[in-house]
Amino acid sequence: MKHVAVIDYGMGNLHSVAKALEHVGRGIKVSITADPAILRAADRLVFPGVGAMRDCMGEIKRLCIDEILREQVKLKPVLAICVGMQALMQSSDENGGVACIGLFAGKVQRFADCLQDASGQALKVPHMGWNRVRQSRPHDMWKGIADNDRFYFVHSYFAVPDAPADMVGSADYPAPFCAAMSRKNIFAVQFHPEKSQRNGLLLLENFLSWDGQS
Amino acid sequence: MSLAKRIIPCLDCDNGRVVKGVKFLDIRDAGDPVEISKRYCDQGADEITFLDITASSNERSTTIHTVEAIASQVFIPLTVGGGIRKLQDIRNMLNAGADKVGINTSAVLNPEFVREAAERFGSQCIVVAIDAKCVSKPGAEKRWEIFTHGGRNPTGLDAIVWAKKMVSYGAGEILLTSMDRDGTKHGFDLELNLAISEAVSVPVIASGGVGNLQDLVDGIVIGKADAVLAASIFHFGQYTIPQAKQYMREHGVEVR
Numbered sequence: 001m002k003h004v005a006v007i008d009y010g011m012g013n014l015h016s017v018a019k020a021l022e023h024v025g026r027g028i029k030v031s032i033t034a035d036p037a038i039l040r041a042a043d044r045l046v047f048p049g050v051g052a053m054r055d056c057m058g059e060i061k062r063l064c065i066d067e068i069l070r071e072q073v074k075l076k077p078v079l080a081i082c083v084g085m086q087a088l089m090q091s092s093d094e095n096g097g098v099a100c101i102g103l104f105a106g107k108v109q110r111f112a113d114c115l116q117d118a119s120g121q122a123l124k125v126p127h128m129g130w131n132r133v134r135q136s137r138p139h140d141m142w143k144g145i146a147d148n149d150r151f152y153f154v155h156s157y158f159a160v161p162d163a164p165a166d167m168v169g170s171a172d173y174p175a176p177f178c179a180a181m182s183r184k185n186i187f188a189v190q191f192h193p194e195k196s197q198r199n200g201l202l203l204l205e206n207f208l209s210w211d212g213q214s
Numbered sequence: 215m216s217l218a219k220r221i222i223p224c225l226d227c228d229n230g231r232v233v234k235g236v237k238f239l240d241i242r243d244a245g246d247p248v249e250i251s252k253r254y255c256d257q258g259a260d261e262i263t264f265l266d267i268t269a270s271s272n273e274r275s276t277t278i279h280t281v282e283a284i285a286s287q288v289f290i291p292l293t294v295g296g297g298i299r300k301l302q303d304i305r306n307m308l309n310a311g312a313d314k315v316g317i318n319t320s321a322v323l324n325p326e327f328v329r330e331a332a333e334r335f336g337s338q339c340i341v342v343a344i345d346a347k348c349v350s351k352p353g354a355e356k357r358w359e360i361f362t363h364g365g366r367n368p369t370g371l372d373a374i375v376w377a378k379k380m381v382s383y384g385a386g387e388i389l390l391t392s393m394d395r396d397g398t399k400h401g402f403d404l405e406l407n408l409a410i411s412e413a414v415s416v417p418v419i420a421s422g423g424v425g426n427l428q429d430l431v432d433g434i435v436i437g438k439a440d441a442v443l444a445a446s447i448f449h450f451g452q453y454t455i456p457q458a459k460q461y462m463r464e465h466g467v468e469v470r
Contacts (some may be wrong), residue, residue: 013339015311018287026388027242051336075237113415123217124417124440126338130260130470132216150218150470152291154338154386172216195291 002028002208005042007069009034009059009083011051021046024205034063041123042209044076045069046051053108053157053190056083066101073103077203078186082155085181085188089159089168104181104188106161117174126156131171133191134178139168141187141206145199150156151179151191152200158190168189185212218470219434220260220441221458222293222419223448225250225399229268230276241373245449248283253290257455260470262288263316263389266296266469278310285311285380293341295389304331308339318343319362322369325383340421342385344379346373346406356452358406365393373406374413381414388418391444395423399446402429407437419443427453427461434467 004021006014018030031038038135039045043118047069049056060066072078072099080088092108100108115123130150161167169180169189180189187207193200225232225247232245251262264284266277274297294307295316304315321328321342332340345365351359358373377388377429390410392403402420411418420439424430424447433439447453459469 013311013313015282015309016285016289016313019311020289023286023289050338052333080434109241121438122412125415126417128338128387128417129220129440130218154291156337192291195289197289203290 001088002044003031003042003047004044004208005031005033005039006046006048007039007065008032008054008063009049009063011049011083013050013058014048015165016047016192016193017048020204021208022079024201025208028208034065036064039072040070042076045072045078046207047078047080047084047087049081049087050097051083053086053100055096056087057098057100060087060101070103073185076185077210079203079207080186080188081194082190082192085190086157086159088127088186088188090159092109092157094157099171103186104159104161104166104183105163106159108121108157108159111173113161115174122176127173128132128154130196131173131179131191133169133171134176135169136167138181139187140210141168141182141203143153143206144202149199151189151193151196153179153191153202155190159188217262217466218468219439219462220265220419221455221462221469222261222328222441223259223455224263224421224445225442226265226267226281226445227277230280233267234344234403246456248281248287250449251284251288251292254370254455255290255307258291258459258470259455260441261291261293263293263295264295264312265316268297278306281283281307281310281312290309295341295343301329301330301334304335304339305465308335312339314339314341314387316341316343318345322360322362322371323382325379325421328380328385332386337386337416341387341389342377342380343389344373344377344380345391345393345412346403348403348406350372356405356409357408361393363397374409377410377414381416385416387416388414389421390418390439392422396421397446399425401425402437402439402442404432404437407439411438411440417441425438427458428465430458431462431467433463434462435465
């Protein structure tokens with residue numbers, strides 16, 4: 001039986017992502033845990049996250065999630081979501097600057113204040129709602145999902161990976177930002193697949209059959 | 215721009231049943247919120263708002279079960295409002311599968327609650343619901359005041375000042391209901407919407423008064439709302455979500 005572990009470091013709603021995984025992966029086992037033994041035993045890991053980066057990194061370090069991730073990304077597919085994706089960068093500008101896990105070179109920055117769209121209408125922060133995701137390059141995780149189709153976002157900060165090759169998807173608000181990145185066993189998304197109806201469920205389904213390393 | 219404007223059907227629930235006039239079902243047994251949420255989700259609703267109007271707090275466990283049931287079948291964002299008074303209430307709703315909670319009266323009684331909630335759970339899940347009523351004399355400069363308890367209790371708080379304060383305390387979104395328009399089907403209070411939307415940096419959901427599809431367009435184009443919330447036009451089967459989206463698309467509003 002396939003076993004997916006959702007990494008629980010006490011930040012926010014893990015019920016949604018666990019339910020969505022159970023919905024698409026009939027018969028799979030989904031654990032919500034911070035137990036290193038279970039995380040090591042699972043076939044794949046989901047690394048979610050909501051809330052403020054300083055609190056998230058505090059808990060990630062206290063529970064040694066950063067060390068487990070550094071070791072496990074060499075062994076199995078990992079899907080990082082929202083603040084989970086941001087935590088993979090080297091640092092975040094949030095809360096006056098926070099050192100992050102550093103599996104990807106680059107940092108996390110905030111949308112500027114007073115953004116406007118092409119018609120001059122003010123753009124609100126957080127960036128909240130359904131936006132189009134451009135697939136920067138083909139990837140197994142995009143299977144069955146149309147290019148430029150919509151996913152649900154809610155965030156004020158976004159990852160800026162140094163290596164252009166790491167980016168696999170982008171969205172516009174109003175300038176393009178990194179909506180998805182991947183290297184080897186890691187696939188990371190800024191949007192919430194567990195809240196993105198059909199497209200999100202497809203992405204989660206793809207994750208359950210993705211062998212990583214692509 | 216490619217961020218879509220959102221359509222949010224709202225379910226008013228009493229003791230686990232949808233109560234706000236669902237035409238096709240017996241009034242005593244107004245509808246199963248799980249079934250109705252699933253139908254709206256399948257039709258392309260962008261989010262669901264679940265408003266708990268259960269009077270008795272010892273029936274709150276029913277609400278938690280209902281939220282759990284909706285969240286295991288509906289994979290779009292779910293906001294739960296009504297009776298959110300303590301941090302533990304928020305924790306319970308998030309654990310049950312809600313993505314955001316709506317805070318209304320408790321914010322007025324204790325604004326610090328909003329700050330604590332945003333610090334604890336993140337602004338992204340804190341929606342402050344504002345019920346506002348116009349209190350200025352005809353011809354005078356428009357002024358709206360915050361009311362609580364379904365519009366019965368005036369607070370003396372100016373709606374624009376209050377909305378800005380709630381955002382500075384960490385509200386991630388404002389759900390703005392016009393008490394003058396709620397239930398009238400005369401359209402949103404567009405002046406109120408525009409005033410609040412231009413005053414705050416976070417998204418604003420327009421609510422109260424939708425009678426037809428042009429009202430939805432006006433809320434976004436004239437009222438500058440980021441999302442529109444409606445109950446009866448969808449519950450009564452007057453319009454479907456795809457009809458609403460098609461109409462909005464034809465009138466220049468970007469929708470999913």
